[in-house]
Amino acid sequence: MQWACLLLPRLALDVVLRTRPDPQHPLVLLSGPATRRIVHAANDAARALGLRSGQPWATAQAIADDFERVELDPAAVEHARELLAHWAYGYSSQVTLAFAHAVVLEIGRSRKLFGDWHTLEPQWRRELQAMGFTHRLVAAPNPWAAHAFARVRDGLAADADVLHAHLARVPVERAGLPVDAVRTLQRMGLRDLGAVLAQPRAALGRRCGDALLRQLDRLCGHVDEPLLCHRPAEGFRARIELGHEVESSQALLFPLRRLTADLAAYLRARDGGVARFVLVLEHDRHATSEVPVGLLAPERDATMLFELARGRLEQARLPAPVIGFELHADALPPFVPDRRDLFDPRPQHGLPWPQLRERLRAKLGDESVLTLESRADHRPERAWHAYSARDASPTPHLLPTPGGSRPGWLLRKPQPLRHGVARVLSGPERIESGWWDGGDVRRDYYLIETARGQLAWVFCDAGRRDGLMVHGWFA
Known part of the structure; x- marks a missing residue:
């Protein structure tokens, strides 16, 4: 089994139903010219009302009236098939849309990565069901046989040793043979491929043409013709x-x-x-x-x-x-997964910081979630900068090298110390900077414990011990 076929028997209907919150409501697709409108497809609820594919629109209106009607959109149908080809590209580098109503892909080279067919098939069915597409899945030694088998039954997996036995049971109208050749074979009384393959090859060529012989050779795997492979779009x-x-x-x-x-x-x-x-x-x-x-x-x-x-x-x-x-x-840049520990200590329902940050931005807006950036400035009030995601980082990430510890809560504007100093824990740390931009400061900073037991970061003018100003608090 080297090739798999994903047949989409009601793709046009699925394109519409997968966008409806209630897919069980009666719905029909309409197609044809304005003078001869017909029912192109009907969902299960509409068929329960008596609506059938191929019915004239006037007949459908006479049978029932409580149903939704949607115009057939061939462009949307083809777009959905391309979406499924994109999905299949995640499992194989050889995906083709050369077969009608189907996506065919090579799986022989993917077995070591994704497992054998018995592992792939249930996984694909779960994913396709979640995407909302009705499907048939088969596997065969070549793409033409896989497509022919999918038109007959679902779930078939044929190896090379049983290929001819399964081909013999395929009806001639389901084998992808030329339309004229199918009519000729049916008039000859040949209803399945087994009867066709039993006929002399030269006689079949004279009566049905070389196109029939080429298709039979493809089905049997006697020729290996190249197929146009699908490539995902860049957007x-x-x-x-x-x-x-x-x-x-x-x-x-x-x-x-x-x-x-x-x-x-x-x-x-x-x-x-x-x-x-x-x-x-x-x-x-x-x-x-x-x-x-x-x-x-x-x-x-x-x-x-x-x-x-x-x-x-x-x-x-x-x-x-x-x-x-x-x-x-x-x-669409490359995706790099986050590094995670083997034994992740994060709670089951917890979110990693990047995802939490994105959700907060989506809920509160870009200006409500800011990023803090260090600046190469010893003055505490100018040593950091906050900017939103819309703004580019204004300066390189240059970190100052302070001599002492810094508080977790830095006040926007220093305030006078209202309570006495119980004891001085460290200091003084002198910060003298800013003479070049008019913001000259000359301060001595201390880490103190106030009379209320709080840890504060205070300063005074250089060389003095009075007029203490609180610049930050420690937790």
Whole structure:
């Protein structure tokens, strides 16, 4: 088993249902010209009402009226298939979209990394189910046989020694043969590949053409033709058509969760992260509005991306009802996981500092979460600087080398010492600096214990012992 086929039997319907909070509500897809509208696909609830694929639109309206109708969007269907190709790229470097309604990938070289087929198959099914795609999974020695088997049954895994036995049971209309050749074979009474392969090759070529013989050779593995491989795009773009006007940001959380989950799947496949993405909100009679989501470090966890986007979206003001929702991510730097201890002492529900910082920024805003930076200045009030994530670091991280300890709480403005000094614990430490910028200071600093038992960092003018000013407190 060298190739796997992911067949998507109802991809067009899944593209719509995975964006709906209630996929059990009756829904149909419509296609065709305006004069001959037909039901392209119907979900289980709609089929229970009697609606079927291929029905004229007028017939469907006569049968039932309590169902949702959505126009078929071929571009969205193809975009979903490309998303699944991105996902498959995380398991194989050879992924192709050359087969209709399917994603085919080579797995022979991935076994040492991800395990054999019996390990991969259940893992893939869990991930595809979480993404909201109905699927069939099969494995075979070559991609053409894998695609043919997936059109017949689900879960088949055929090795080279049983390939011909399984091919013999494939109906000719499901084998990917040329359409004209299928009609000719059916008129000859040949219903499956076993009967076709039993015929003389020269006779089949004369009656059905060389295209049939080439396809039979592909299915049997007699030829190894190259396939055009898929390569992930450098940026991520996804869009959800809401189908109705949404006035509350809370109603956008379900499509937001789906978009961020798709982004996370794409990032995992390319082994990267995202540093910034934009939520684009479409309105009917108003210009589109954007909600940027910036991160201080690349991230790719689906839950984390959703929480950050949710915080930004809840702060945004919607100028008009939303009818469409997009997510754009172009800044995709490499992702470097955080180093963790083997025996992590962090509580189970605790958050590491980088994730907590990002959530606080998303909830409170960029200006409410500041970064402290040391500066090369001995004056305590100028030895540090606070800046937000929007601002670049104004100076290099140069640390002064103080001679004594520093308090954890530095007052913005020194205050007179109101209580007496019980004892002097250390000092004096003289700080004399700033003559070049007009902020000249000449101070003697002491670590004292006040009459109330507090530890304070006080100073006075150099050479004096009176007029003590409190500059900071120790915990």
